[in-house]
Amino acid sequence: MASLELRNVHKRYGSGLPDTLKNIDLKIESGEFLILVGPSGCGKSTLMNCIAGLEDITGGEILVEGSDISGMSPKDRDIAMVFQSYALYPTMNVRDNIAFGLKMRKVPQEKIDEEVARVAKLLQIEHLLTRKPSQLSGGQQQRVAMGRALARRPKIYLFDEPLSNLDAKLRVEMRTEIKLMHQRLKTTTVYVTHDQIEAMTLGDKVAVMKDGIVQQFGTPQQIYNDPANLFVASFIGSPPMNFIPLRVQRQGGQWLAILDSGQARCELPLTVADDAALEGRDVILGVRPEQIVVGKGDVGLPAVRAEVDVIEPTGPDTLVFVSLNDTKVCCRMAPDLAPQVGESLTLQFDPAKVLLFDAQSGERLGAQPAERPRNVAQFKGR
């Protein structure tokens, strides 16, 4: 196992073409699980291919255990990869698929047999060793693909959207298995996904990417509680964070956000670090559905009454939609407390938990309370 550090990694496919990756700076310690997450076309798979050596970088350094590997060929980097399509060799059986990388590295036969047996036992695919990939189900193929990576005991494991070809139920099962495997083996892993739930559940560190730029790099909790900008806030979380457009008012040295449901108004006091930051700006208030306090009586927070437009029971929770400042706002409630459509509901907002974003640039405005841990993002604006 080894640490991995990306320093100012840059990728461009040709002069005159736009940058595919811009100034990527990431670092994970040995044994950590790094998630690269973002919408399609954000550069996350390109970045993974650059780490693997399947594509060259235009600038910067890729350090494994402190030494730069960016000039090495893929086979010398000691990195294994699990592909989205699994990429099992169709003419070889499972045993030969797992053993291929070891054979290429001229490992003695008895050592190969030993490794194949170890991996097969670990992944519970011992009974499949003589089958061809075409005779396996999707989940079994997935295991073999992981086995092929594990057999070589490389320094770093790369997973390229490994679960996206599985059906929903199997995906959840395999997600847990990957997590379990990582807890047991403590392998340094880079995992690409577009699924924010996989990102939250699996990662020790998460890098949210968009347009070839790392928007935020931190632990899942930091990403969730303290998003660096509107994009990160909207991408992570399901149901997504509510974004309420508003103008702030200044009253007696205090900035106030005005929430208007049509039947009532509420003035939400904001804690602003920099007084000038909000002057005359259109801002967006971000609040997660579970952070709106509803149906629990008066807890002494600023409140507004609003009429329920739509109710969506999901089982464990019921999502209640109301309208504030002409924007649909989702609240997450316990099912037994859920109101009927048309009823009025009191929504309470905790000023310490709401986030403020600039409506134009989408950047987070310095409105977070001081006791919150500082955002460690290496956000680089354009």
Add this chain to the structure above:
Amino acid sequence: MTSVVGHKPFSPSRLAIHATLLLACAVYLVPLVVMLLTSFKTPDDIRGGNLLSWPDVFTVIGWAKAWDSVGGFFWNSVKITVPAVVISTLLGALNGYVLSMWRFRGSQLFFGLLLFGCFLPFQVILLPASFTLGKLGLANTTTGLVLVHVVYGLAFTTLFFRNFYVSIPDALVRAARLDGAGFFTIFGRILLPMSVPTIMVCLIWQFTQIWNDFLFGVVFASGDSQPITVALNNLVNTSTGAKEYNVDMAAAMIAGLPTLVVYVLAGKYFLRGLTAGAVKG
């Protein structure tokens, strides 16, 4: 599904379909039947009877005489065809591998130009080819003829393999590279074993083309190194003595048999290979 096939075996439409098919078969088979019957007749029998009549006595004398005149050239054809087919198929596979998996700057243009080779008529390359063979010192040799066939066939075999390999996901090659396999290991251990249907297509296509070739054979070979097609022509077109149709027919059968055998043995791969990659399997 069998019940559908067995359903109403004697319906009029089904009878009509089968009758039409049988008729078409007969039309196609009549020339072969005439050839076979004639090859087993004596020359007197041929002059006396009609084309479709049964031989009075079956005799293999025509076949024996035919083998005496073209048998040596049969082996010439084998010596030309087998190496030419094998070399052009292997080189085509290698070309297709590079053009689909290891794209270089201008590889698409290169492939486009290579495709022109498929549309070049034989006659166009006769003079340049004989000039080149002369310079190489290979004029009138079997090796020279093999070279011409390999070069001419490369456009086709490259096309077949390239089109098959573009349907194979890049991830396979990437996985092999990470596993530590090099250029030729990936080709030999992973891609070639997957290419059996395409290899069969190339074998059939190239074998038929090269075995049946007459023009290159008559131009680039002479005397004892001629292929069987040229020998057959010399035998049939001879103007001295009485026409021995039984010998002509037997010689034609001998010349045609190898392609027939190749089709029967490898034919099931032919359609499978030609449509490989057309639908996701």
